[in-house]
Amino acid sequence: MRIYDTLGTKEKEITSNLIRIYLCGVTVYDESHIGHARTIIIFDVLRRYLESKGSHVKFVQNFTDVDDKIINRASTEGVHPLELSKRYIDHYFEDFDSLNIMRATEHPKATEHMSEIIELIQRLIDSGYAYIALNGVYYSVSKFNEYGKLSKRKTEDLIAGARIAVDETKNDALDFALWKFSETEPNWPSPWGKGRPGWHIECSAMSLKYLGEDFEIHGGGRDLIFPHHENEIAQTEAVTNKPLAKLWMHVGMVTINGEKMSKSLGNIKSVRHVLANWGPNVIRLFCISGHYSKAIDYSEDLLKENLVKWRQVETAYYEMIMSEGQGSSKEMAQILSECNSEFDSALESDFNTSLALNAFFKLVKAINRIAASDSMTKTIADLVISDFERMCQILGLQVQKVTERQRFEITEMINQREALRSQKKFQEADKIRDQIHAQNIVLLDHKNRTVWMKKEKILADP
RNA sequence: GGUGAGGUGGCAGAGCGGUUAUGCGUUCGCCUGCAAAGCGAAUCUAUAGGGGUUCGAAUCCCUUCCUCACCUCCA
Numbered sequence: 001m002r003i004y005d006t007l008g009t010k011e012k013e014i015t016s017n018l019i020r021i022y023l024c025g026v027t028v029y030d031e032s033h034i035g036h037a038r039t040i041i042i043f044d045v046l047r048r049y050l051e052s053k054g055s056h057v058k059f060v061q062n063f064t065d066v067d068d069k070i071i072n073r074a075s076t077e078g079v080h081p082l083e084l085s086k087r088y089i090d091h092y093f094e095d096f097d098s099l100n101i102m103r104a105t106e107h108p109k110a111t112e113h114m115s116e117i118i119e120l121i122q123r124l125i126d127s128g129y130a131y132i133a134l135n136g137v138y139y140s141v142s143k144f145n146e147y148g149k150l151s152k153r154k155t156e157d158l159i160a161g162a163r164i165a166v167d168e169t170k171n172d173a174l175d176f177a178l179w180k181f182s183e184t185e186p187n188w189p190s191p192w193g194k195g196r197p198g199w200h201i202e203c204s205a206m207s208l209k210y211l212g213e214d215f216e217i218h219g220g221g222r223d224l225i226f227p228h229h230e231n232e233i234a235q236t237e238a239v240t241n242k243p244l245a246k247l248w249m250h251v252g253m254v255t256i257n258g259e260k261m262s263k264s265l266g267n268i269k270s271v272r273h274v275l276a277n278w279g280p281n282v283i284r285l286f287c288i289s290g291h292y293s294k295a296i297d298y299s300e301d302l303l304k305e306n307l308v309k310w311r312q313v314e315t316a317y318y319e320m321i322m323s324e325g326q327g328s329s330k331e332m333a334q335i336l337s338e339c340n341s342e343f344d345s346a347l348e349s350d351f352n353t354s355l356a357l358n359a360f361f362k363l364v365k366a367i368n369r370i371a372a373s374d375s376m377t378k379t380i381a382d383l384v385i386s387d388f389e390r391m392c393q394i395l396g397l398q399v400q401k402v403t404e405r406q407r408f409e410i411t412e413m414i415n416q417r418e419a420l421r422s423q424k425k426f427q428e429a430d431k432i433r434d435q436i437h438a439q440n441i442v443l444l445d446h447k448n449r450t451v452w453m454k455k456e457k458i459l460a461d462p
Numbered sequence: 463g464g465u466g467a468g469g470u471g472g473c474a475g476a477g478c479g480g481u482u483a484u485g486c487g488u489u490c491g492c493c494u495g496c497a498a499a500g501c502g503a504a505u506c507u508a509u510a511g512g513g514g515u516u517c518g519a520a521u522c523c524c525u526u527c528c529u530c531a532c533c534u535c536c537a
Contacts, residue, residue, distance in 0.1 A: 023537095024537075025537085026536095026537070027535090027536080027537095032537090033537085035536085035537050036537050037537085038537075039537040040537075067535095068535085069535070069536095151465075151466085151532075151533085152465060152466065153464085153465060153466095153532090153533070154464085154465090156464095157463095157464050157465070157533080158464090158533065199535085220537060221536075221537030222466095222467090222531070222532080222537080223531075223532070223535095223536050223537065224536080224537065225466090225531095225532070226465090226532060226533065227532095227533085227534090228536085250537095251537070252467085252531090253530085253531065253536095253537080254537085255530075255531095258529070258530065259530080260530080260531070260536085261536095261537095262535095262536070263535090263536085289474070289475075289485095290474080290475065290476095291475090291476085293467085294467080294468080294475095295467090295468085295530065295531075296474095297474095299473095301473070301474090301486095302473085302474065302486095304486095305473085305474070305485085305486050305487085306486095308486070309485080309486085311499080312499095312500085315499065315500070319500090346476095352476080354474095354475060354476065355475095355476060355477095355483095355484090357485090358475090358476075358483085358484055358485075361484085361485070362484085362485095365485095365501095368499090368500055368501075369500085369501065369502090371500075371501090372493085372499095372500050372501040372502090373501075421495075424495070426495055426496070429495090430495095430496080430497085433497090433498095437498095442498065442499065443497095443498075443499085444498080444499050444500070445493085445494060445497090445498080445499085446493085446500090447493075447494095451499095453499085
C-alpha cells in the first residue's frame with residue numbers, strides 16, 4: 001500500500017511484512033476530545049487493515065504523563081500530578097474502549113521510562129548535541145544540520161518568527177529542554193540534578209525502546225509536525241544516524257465552524273460527551289468520512305448524516321441473517337467483487353477511507369435493494385456476509401447482536417402480532433410492536449413476512 | 463511576516479489531462495391497516511475569479527482573491 005510521507009512529500013510504498021507504528025498519544029491532563037479520536041480512529045483502521053492483509057503490526061502509542069500542563073492542572077485541583085494523569089489515563093481507556101479502538105501492542109508512559117530517557121539524554125550530552133544550563137539540559141539545535149527537514153522550516157525563519165520564548169539560560173533561542181531541573185514533585189534523580197523530562201524526549205526514548213532505530217510509520221496529528229516531531233527527529237537521529245521512521249503520516253485537524261478545537265476558543269467536544277449522544281459507530285463513520293490528511297468540520301448535521309448511514313448498515317446486516325427469499329445470486333456476486341476490490345484499492349491508495357466507505361455503502365445499498373425486492377436468499381446472504389463482516393471489522397463497526405434466547409422471544413412476539421394483524425386487531429398488534437420497540441428492536445414489515453433488527457441505542461436519534 | 467495545506471452542486475466528498483463519481487438532502491411514488499425501515503424515480507450539469515498551455519482542464523502553468531493550520535501548548 002502507498003501512504004503519503006510528510007518528510008519526503010510524496011507517496012511511499014509500504015512493503016514490509018512487519019509494520020512497526022509509533023503513534024504520538026495524548027498528554028493526560030484533561031478529557032480526550034474528538035480531535036484525538038479522529039487521529040486514533042484513523043490509525044486504528046489502518047492497523048486493522050494491515051492486519052487483515054496478514055501483516056504483523058507492532059503498534060505503540062504513548063501517554064505523556066508528566067508535563068507542565070499536568071502539574072499546573074493538578075495544583076489548581078489540589079491533587080498529586082500523577083494522580084491526575086492516572087485519572088485521565090483511566091478515562092482514556094474508558095472512552096476509547098467504548099469507541100472500539102483496539103488496544104495498542106504497548107501503551108508506554110513517560111514516567112515509567114525515566115532510565116531510558118536519562119540514558120538518551122546522556123548520549124546526547126556525550127556526543128555534543130546537548131548541554132547543561134542553569135535551568136536544565138538543552139538540545140543544541142544548531143548542531144543538527146537537518147533541523148527543519150520535516151516541517152520544511154529554515155532555522156532563520158524560526159528565529160525571525162518572534163514567538164519563541166526568550167530564555168536567558170539557553171545558548172540559542174531554538175534550543176529546547178530535554179530535562180528541566182525541579183526540586184518539587186514530580187521529579188526524578190539524574191546525573192545532572194533532580195528534575196523531569198522535557199516534552200519531546202519521552203517519545204524518542206520509548207520509540208527506540210519498543211520499535212528500534214528505524215521503524216516503518218511514525219504518526220500523529222498535523223499539529224505535531226512542528227515542533228514535536230521535528231524535535232524527535234533531532235533527538236533520535238543525532239544518536240542513531242539513521243532516519244527515525246521510514247514514513248511520517250499526519251492526520252488533519254477536526255475543526256468546528258472551520259476553526260480548530262482548542263481550549264482557548266472553548267469549542268472542545270469531548271469524546272465522552274459525543275459518545276453519549278451518538279455512540280461509537282456514528283463517530284467512527286464521521287471520523288473516516290474524509291481523507292485523513294484533510295481537516296474535517298464537526299457538526300451535528302454531519303453526525304446525523306452518518307447516523308442515517310449507520311442505520312442502513314444495521315438493516316443490511318439483519319436482512320442478511322434473516323434471509324429467506326427466492327432468487328439468483330448472480331447479480332450480487334458481481335457487485336460483491338466490485339465492492340471488495342474498490343474497498344481495498346481505495347485503502348491501498350494513500351488510505352482513502354472516504355472511497356473505501358463508498359464501496360462499503362455500495363454493498364450495503366445492494367443488500368438492502370435485494371432484500372426489498374424479497375429476493376435475498378440464504379445463498380446470497382452466505383456469499384455476502386463474510387465480506388460484509390470483513391469490512392465492518394476493518395472499519396471497526398459493530399452491529400448489535402442478539403442472543404438465541406432473545407431471538408426466540410422476539411419471534412414469538414412477532415407471531416402474536418401477526419395473528420392479531422390478520423384478525424385486524426391493530427390496536428393490540430401495535431401494542432406488541434411498542435413492546436418490541438422498547439427493547440430497541442425495530443420491525444421491518446416486508447410483503448409476506450416481518451424481519452426485525454436490533455438497533456444501537458443512540459440518544460441523538462429522535 | 464515566514465512555511466504548508468486547501469477552495470468542487472443546498473451539504474458532505476472523490477477524481478488530479480479525455481464517459482455529468484458517489485452519498486446525504488429535497489420532491490414525487492412504491493410498500494403498509496397505520497407507521498417505521500427499505501426500495502424506485504426525479505431533482506442539482508458544480509469545480510473561487512481572471513489569464514494561459516492543449517484537439518481537450520476540476521485536473522498542468524501564471525495571476526488575483528479567500529480559508530485553514532503551523533511558526534507558543536496542542537491529536
